[in-house]
Amino acid sequence: MTPDRLDATFAALADPTRRAILARLASGEASVMELAEPFAMSQPAISKHLKVLERAGLISRGRDAQRRPRRLEAKPLAEATDWLERYRRVLESNFQRLDALLDQMKFEEKKRGRTKRHGKTPIARRKHQ
Amino acid sequence: MSSGTLKVTTRGDREIVMTRVLDAPRRLVFDAFTKPELVKRWLLGPPGWSMPVCEIDLRVGGSYRYVWRHVNGNEMGMGGVYREIVAPERIVATEKFDESWYPGEAVGTLMLVEQDGKTTITQTVLYESREARDGVLKSPMESGVAAGYDRMAELLASQMQKEARES
Numbered sequence: 001m002t003p004d005r006l007d008a009t010f011a012a013l014a015d016p017t018r019r020a021i022l023a024r025l026a027s028g029e030a031s032v033m034e035l036a037e038p039f040a041m042s043q044p045a046i047s048k049h050l051k052v053l054e055r056a057g058l059i060s061r062g063r064d065a066q067r068r069p070r071r072l073e074a075k076p077l078a079e080a081t082d083w084l085e086r087y088r089r090v091l092e093s094n095f096q097r098l099d100a101l102l103d104q105m106k107f108e109e110k111k112r113g114r115t116k117r118h119g120k121t122p123i124a125r126r127k128h129q
Numbered sequence: 130m131s132s133g134t135l136k137v138t139t140r141g142d143r144e145i146v147m148t149r150v151l152d153a154p155r156r157l158v159f160d161a162f163t164k165p166e167l168v169k170r171w172l173l174g175p176p177g178w179s180m181p182v183c184e185i186d187l188r189v190g191g192s193y194r195y196v197w198r199h200v201n202g203n204e205m206g207m208g209g210v211y212r213e214i215v216a217p218e219r220i221v222a223t224e225k226f227d228e229s230w231y232p233g234e235a236v237g238t239l240m241l242v243e244q245d246g247k248t249t250i251t252q253t254v255l256y257e258s259r260e261a262r263d264g265v266l267k268s269p270m271e272s273g274v275a276a277g278y279d280r281m282a283e284l285l286a287s288q289m290q291k292e293a294r295e296s
Binding site for chain 1: 134135147149151152153157158160161167170171172173174175
C-alpha cells in the first residue's frame with residue numbers, strides 16, 4: 001500500500017459519520033438513500049462522505065445501475081487496520097526491549113557491586129581496575 | 130519482567146503525553162535514554178529496523194541525531210537540540226523528523242520519577258499547533274484511536290467471512 005493511499009484511508013476513517021457508513025456497509029450493500037436514512041443529514045452531505053470513501057478505495061459501486069448501491073471494499077481497510085496495529089505495537093515493543101536492557105543493566109551492576117565488596121585485597125582490586 | 134503497558138493521552142490542544150513504568154532505578158533508565166550504545170539496543174521500532182546512527186551530544190545546546198534503516202534499504206531520520214538537562218530526572222529537547230508528516234518542530238520533555246526502585250517515565254511532546262498534534266494523533270499513535278478502528282476490524286472480519294461463504 002502506498003503512503004498516499006494510506007493517508008487517504010486514514011483521513012477517510014477519521015470521521016465518525018464515515019465510520020458509521022462503513023459499519024452499515026459491512027452488513028451488506030446499500031443505496032445512497034438507505035445510507036442517508038439513519039443520519040440527520042441531507043443526501044448531498046452523505047454523497048460528499050461517500051465520495052471521500054470512494055476516493056480512498058474503501059467503497060465501490062455495485063452493478064445495479066438504477067440503485068447504484070455502494071458496497072464495502074474489504075482490502076484497503078484490512079491493510080489500514082493491519083498497519084495500524086503494527087504501528088501501535090511499535091512503541092510498546094520498544095519499551096519491552098528497554099525492560100530487557102534495564103534487567104541486564106541491573107544484573108551487571110549487582111555483579112560489579114559483588115566483586116567490589118569481595119575485592120578487599122589490593123590484588124583483587126587491581127584486577128578490576 | 131514487564132512493568133506495565135504504555136499509556137498515551139492528550140493534554141490541552143498541542144500535547145501528547147505518554148507514560149510507562151520501568152522496573153529499574155532512574156539513573157539506569159536515564160543512561161538507557163542518553164548513552165548511544167544503549168539507545169541503539171532498544172529504540173528500534175518494528176522488526177527489520179536497526180539504528181545505524183545514534184549521536185548524542187548531551188549538553189544544553191548540544192544536538193542529537195537518530196537514523197533508522199530497514200533491511201529493505203529504507204531510512205528514516207530525526208534529530209534536535211537539547212534545551213534542558215537535569216540528570217537523571219529531566220531532559221527537554223526539540224525534535225524534527227527528516228520527512229515529517231506534521232508541520233513545524235516539536236519539543237519533547239522526558240521526566241523520570243523514581244519510587245521503590247521503579248521509574249515512571251513521562252514523555253510529553255508539544256507540537257507547534259493543534260493541527261500538527263492532531264495530525265500525529267490521526268496517525269495511529271494513540272491507542273484510543275486504534276481501539277475505534279479495532280471495532281472496524283471486527284466488522285470487516287465478519288464481512289470477509291460472509292463473502293468467503295458466498296463465493
